[in-house]
Amino acid sequence: MKRIRASRLGLLLMYAVLTIWAVISLIPLYWVFTTAFQQPNEVQIMPPKFIPTVVSRYLPLRLTGQKEAAQALVDGALESFRLLFQRTDMVRWFMNSALIAVSATAGVLFLDSMAAFSFAKKQFPGREFIFWLMISTMMIPGQVLLVPMFMVVRNLGIVNTPWAILLPQLSMVFGVFLLRQFMSTIPSELIEAARIDGAGEFGIYWRVMLPLAKPGLATLGILTFSASWNSFLWPLIAVQKSEWFTLPVGLKTLQDQNLVNYGLLMSGAAVAAVPMIIVFLSFQKYFIRGLTLGGVKG
Template sequence: MPRKIALTVLVVLGAVVMFFPFLWTVVTSLSSQTGLSATPSLIPADPSLEAYRELFGNTPFARVVLNSVGLAVATTVLQLVTSATAAYVFSRMPFRGRGVVFAVYLATMMIPIQVLIVPLFVQMRALGLVDTYLGVLLPGVASAFGVFLLRQAMNSVPRELDEAATLDGAGHLRIFSRIVLPLVGPALATLTVFSFMSSWNSFLWPLVILRTDELQTLPLALAGLQGQYTTQWDVMMAGSVVSILPMLAIYLTAQKYVIQGVAGTGIK
């Protein structure tokens, strides 16, 4: 019993430590400049939405949010399609050298994005895609992690289901869409959250490939706020809250499936 109480206290303390920065960000975004100069408090003395009005009224932040949403959704959808189809091939369609190809594919996960920035930029420039949405999107179309995650989930689906469907006249496309995909739902939900989060928080590649303010993504716009609103912490924190809320909503919606997917469960 004492051990259980101690573990509970540790978990609660850990949760408080993790949640406090987000709470402080929200409180700061609702505090006026006068309130910020007063004694710090978790309850704003004069709460106001003025920082959000300033953010969306005097900066192109609405356009920036739409840019990030569009790119994140497109990246997520493309990664789901490419990862699911590649994972099915590695899991269900044997061919010579499959293990070697899969190992090489996974080895690309070890290469940091900083190493690829220059060759990627040269390639995008040759294609005329610098300062375009497509230039931001193309490097994230495929995901080695997504293929690995979905392949592991598909390997846990019994092969007897494939054999039964084959006896009924089903081909690979029907087995893939009607049998395998529904049974790896938790893994798909996990990849959805990870893909959206990766695109939403991406900073280095958009910084290199984009030039105009109209095409900026949210991380770039947040970095720009530091120069424009250096001392207006409420406006900067309002931008941070706007960047956090979509990810928080997506995770809370898919939390159950993410836990199942990470645990490696592919069958309900």
């Protein structure tokens, strides 16, 4: 009896700590979204309005019959969105970003899981050397690689094409590292068992390794999508024609030289956050615990 009560108290405490922590963590994101929906003259006001006027005042106004005032609030809240959607090429930028981010995610998951499988579970001369050679390149700050990467894509003749953004993203090595660490914990007996059952090497990778690595793949998928979706400086340099602008590049060209338009900035950020949230939520189901190794005996 005593133990149960203690653990219940512990559970309560855990919930409390997590909830407070989560609330603090979410403040910046909350701020992004509320700023996006503030009235133009309330954007960036200090101290900030934690609840946008359109939320706090709309219903009272409607209920008291002030239809026009209520509508004006909605118009004010949506002003920067209207600008984004009606007067810019945002839909095109969005599709470009989506095409690149989806391709990058799919490509990275495939390439990195193959490489990680090999580094984690296969024996071949030079394995450790090649692995650490690749990993060590993460330690060079990306900023110094902008010029030589620009030279590479130019020599390949792919400047101003989406390949110039996509291929460097497919070449990043952190996913190989992540998945190798993840796959190395998967029991080798499973591979041996599959091999005895007559599976080929690709079959082992595809039918045994990938299903077992689902949580790791889901993590990498989320991270790759976000990284690709948010990347700014390289797409700005590699793709100069506006027809291939990505969302972050396009949004930045809307900003004036001298004063930042925070309403526009935060509305853009809010729009840009939605796909990442969707991707995150749809990968969520692969985090289910204890499913993967149920049938295995050690």
